Amino acid sequence: MNEIGHFIDGARVGGSGRTADVFNPATGQIAARLALGGASDLERAVEAARAAQPAWAATNPQRRARVFMTFVALLNENMQALAELLSCEHGKTVEDSKGDIIRGLEVCEFVCGIPHLMKGEFNEGAGPGIDMYSIRQPVGIGAGITPFNFPAMIPMWMFAPAIACGNAFILKPSERDPSVPMRLAELMIEAGLPKGILQVVNGDKEMVDAILAHPEIGAVSFVGSTPIAAHVYAEAARHGKRAQCFGGAKNHMIVMPDADLDQAADALIGAGYGSAGERCMAVSVAVPVGEATANALMDKLIPKVESLKIGPYTDAGADYGPVVTKAAQEKILGLIDRGIEEGADLAVDGRAFRMQGYEDGFYVGACLFDRVTPEMEIYRQEIFGPVLSVVRARDYEEALSLPMRHEYGNGVAIFTRDGDAARDFASRINIGMVGVNVPIPTPLAYHSFGGWKRSSFGDLNQHGPDSIKFWTRTKTITARWPSGIKSGAEFSMPVMR
Template sequence: MDTIGHFIGGKRVAGQSGRTADVFNPATGEASSTVALANGADLQAAVDAAREAQPKWAATNPQRRARVFFKFVELINTHMDELAALLSSEHGKTIEDSKGDIVRGMEVAEFVCGIPHLQKGEFTEGAGPGIDMYSMRQPLGIGAGITPFNFPAMIPMWMFAPAIAAGNAFILKPSERDPSVPMRLAELMMEAGLPAGILNVINGDKEAVDGILDHPDISGVSFVGSTPIARYVYGRAANNGKRVQTFGGAKNHMIVMPDADMAKAADALMGAGYGSAGERCMAISVAVPVGEETADRLVAALAPKIESLKIGPYTDPATDMGPVVTKAAQERINALVEKGIEQGAELVIDGRGFKLQGYENGYFVGGTLFDRVTPDMDIYREEIFGPVLSVVRAKTYEDAIDLPMKHEYGNGVAIFTRDGDAARDFASRINVGMVGINVPIPTPLAYHSFGGWKASSFGDLNQHGTDSIKFWTRTKTVTSRWPSGIKDGAEFSMPTMK
């Protein structure tokens, strides 16, 4: 089997640790390659390459930095089929879903083509007698990103595109479960004209993560993963004086009002709950119909759609939903389904034990539906990260809105209704970071920011949009006065603008 190493100083290199991990095809359960797991020497080589290259890149005018991303976008479009097949082979999601993963990342690369405008500072002429004042947004230096398995193209681009466009060098630590696409993206950035050393990729596990969090030359860290690890990364990186943003878990609710178009609501839940086998931080995992009649209609609409889901490998173009990423993920999902039954939820559709001829060892979980779930159950409280949808029946709109308001996570939420007053009230009151009105997965476009509230996010600046440029730069403010405006004699009191 091939061994995937690291990408340091503009080229692929072998790992120095001697440690590796298997990379699996989730549809077959077979190892397709191995990946090197970085140690301190590998990380130091990436830091050395970044430190050498970054000053010259930061001094490159923003128009020239933007041109790299114009070319990068062109190359992604050229290599779309190749990238999607590579992504699907290691993650398991369908080809069309993989293309969506790539495109949503590419849109951030398109956004940062506007870096000449995005990185502009401010200027005030005549701020005081003979005094001008201006600000500059300057890069942090070396940034790092630690990304999850579920979006191996999108989330790395969400991180490295704004960081690099703003003049930083960047070290990416992708998931060791599906490392091939991040490596390929680094090669395409080089082909687009990025200088060697500005984007480095080190593959690895906790040893690599801790090395990034502790390294004194890395100034900023971005992370996406589970909430416990997000807390850990935030605390350790911040304690080491780094700028840090971390994004954690989610339990996204979709409220279905009695006046909603039930067919459209059911279709929305199918895509949002079962797309990518539920392995999305913005997946809808809780449906909240208001009123018993609404709940009965919704469950009746969902059940046949779930039973007819086409589940299979990414190589089948008719597939709606592929496998989950690992055997461990499959086992955890099945265990939570069993827990839901034990705690009294009504199992309407059972996806456990799904087997596909020719792919008996694949990590498949069929679409699963629970009804009459209550907030004290594990399947409601925990992020399952699989194709499991829970229906929590609410008596009133106030009862419905109370559920996401009280949940520890606050990533995404949606409401389906024809009532503009209800929608406006919902958007205003809900304490969740991203809100959909008749939109089941309200992931913002690249020029708005992405980020949740409560235990879904730590740090005060979000991903992409203008927040990303603020995160990867720091403001320097200059106050200048030339000799014609300087009075003779020393001034000992606090300067003011009297």
């Protein structure tokens, strides 16, 4: 049995006390046993971070960038092995796992520009004989709490900018698929990162609470469900930490009557069922405008959903694999049953799906609902499974109002040939990330990622320019040298005239 502990001060260390099983979702079998750490394990990581961080912050930024240049090369060299390791614990296909890794790698490429990204500002002669300038300095020790659905990408979205800015970073990954985050930490050391700058502490709520309460951790980044995101944000603020916390989503895709329906249907299939729907940017609600559009779209969707191939990650031809746990499988099936009870039309029913030879795996067949209404639980909740709901809208304004009124505001898309409609939609919608004929509008690394409403808590988003602001503090210096100083005390408020 593979035993997974923690990664502290540059090496794997064992755990003690409580443990949890890590499953292979494709087979339903236990793949590893994970140590569930607590405050004492965190303290060891903080001690190592405290010792290492000052020297790392004093390292000039181009040398910090070189570590990430080497790390990117190591990621590419180890891509296949990392993807297979990720798939074994998550269940997504190997190609999907490579995408997970590459989207994290892109943020590492972005922070190779940290010498430019951390530039401050300077004003010569801001006042008589006075210069004024601002600099960015690291927070000190940061922490990240990451979800199961992107065990490579989201940790790199957090630790890459944090470390490039000169911070030490403590990562608490999901206990469902911890092996890739551990391996990433090892590769960072191989790339030349000093010991103690990136550490991995495994655990559950006890570890999260220890992170939030620790006085030497100055900033926390979190991705998970909305109730926990709200809790982490409030607790971080109560303990005097800055925090960025990202929660749930219910992403809509509006399909206008003039849209290319073949393109729209393909987009819905990929965005709705890829990774078994376990993406915070997955499209889970299709909103065709007008009955004719809805009927035509359903005619295209039904055979595509029925023909989806489900299989283990070892099957190169599979469109998607199992969901991550037995509990997730049961929750998804329960919500599908609830949708039928509430009167939605289950046009494609995948509940009876069984994977031959993998009967104990956590598989859910693709499901497609039609005539879903906003009052239904399957519309209100984030299902996080291979389930697409079609909500028919009479006109554009009704379609626009659906995502506008929903409590989540992560991503949204519109498919249309009408530039005026697309521009109006992008301007009016109260959602953080908008796609125009793009179903999953996840920004690239040099823009910032984040939703609105109850999908996000905090003022600054992930990666891009916001990440540099989040992981640093601005210091402004006003300097005047003796030749410019007048004699005598000044008692009024200083002004620059």
